[in-house]
Amino acid sequence: MWALGRIVTRLGAAVLVSAAPASAWADGCSVDDVWNAIESTASAITSDACAAACADTAGAGCTAAAEITAGLGVAAASQGQGAVDGFCSQVNNAQTAVGDVGALQSWANAAGMSLDLVSALGSIGDPLSIVQCSCSLEQGVNQLGGDTLSCLQDALCDLQEGLGLGACGCQPPTPVAANCTPPPDCVINNTDPGCENAIYGAQSNPPGQIVKQLSNGTMVIDVTDGWDGKSYWCSPDRYCFCPSPMKLAAVPNAYMNGGTPSNGYVIYYCQCPNLGPGQTTHAAAASGPLAEVCLCDSTGLAAVPPVKSPYNPDGSICPIPLTGIPCPSGKVNVGGKCVAACTSKSQVMTPGGTCCDPTQVTSCGTCCPPGTVPNLTLGTCGPNETTQ
Secondary structure, X not given: OEOHHHOOOHHHHHHOOOOOOOOOOOOOOOHHHHHHHHHHHHHHHHOHHHHHHHHHHHHXXXXXXXXXXXXXXXXXXXXXXXXXHHHHHHHHOOOXXXXXXXXXXXXXXXXXXXXXXXXXXXXXXOHHHHHHHHHHHHOOHHHOOHHHHHHHHHHHHHHHHXXXXXXXXXXXXXXXXXXXXXXXXXXXXXXXXXXXXXXXXXXXXOOOEEXXXXXXXXXXXXXXXXXXXXXXXXXXXXXXXXXXXXXXXXXXXXXXXXXXXXXXXXXXXXXXXEOOXXXXXXXXXXXXXXXXXXXXXXXXXXXXXXXXXXXXXXXXXXXXXXXXXXXXXXXXXXXXXXXXXXXOOOOEEOOOOOEEOHHHEOOOOOEOOOOEXXXXXXXXXXXXXXXX
């Protein structure tokens, strides 16, 4: 049994903004306000801080961000979200010069949080961006304000009534965050750890899930009633957000389908896109908050929404930075490839990525092998006549 009083189809959401009754909007609450608030809050997930963190030290920044995000979640559960918000406020207002590990640790200690930032961050180059990324993930779309969530619930009921399907049969609590980056094995066994807060769907009319495409991602809301083993109850709706360029996928759920995909049971996942050569990506983690950060296979940097700009004229999700592809420590970018840096200060790097004695480089940029010398006129290598 679906919560008919709380269902709104994608078509209804698109056409009823002006036709729905005004009860929920009498106090200034509207569907557009809800989506705008969600977009504004969720944009933290694709912040520059997370891009910088995941690019740092060949991905070590991503690992540290995941560890700190988990620690912030534990602190919020044990000491209240206010302690985390206070710490993150200091972090987000910090200047790079004062964002050292010692200062960050002292702020965490002052907030009463048991976070070992010194161990998590170690000698990683940009600790401030990593902690800012962790804060944005912990405070992202999962921390939408109560007013926004109440507005969302009222708007869903009003849109349902406007569709002519009757008023809400019950007034459920405000929506709660679900998990659309659960472990991959949840498609096989829903009882595995980490699968309990995923969004599962089934064929039904009206549908049990609302999917809303926003300008910077996709929202899915589960509006089915709860079931306690004996009867249905008016449970809170659950939602999650896939930030662009991630895609929302309804993956067949083998566990619930019992080996028969036509049964139509699915589990919703936010997935990193693969759009062809130069635009393939992978998630920074298998599950959890950092699974919502897509890293480009071609650059190692975080993927971006496919929006054209002077710096990204093709609207690629994996644009090549103006400064070239970043390389790990000990290597440099030459012609779009990472090659070993020259170990001797007496050598120079040729355009082809070869370390060479400056006196052995031709006018065309090649390095002459031993026994030959540059021909300054032809730009080629010729025999060393002084040794003959």
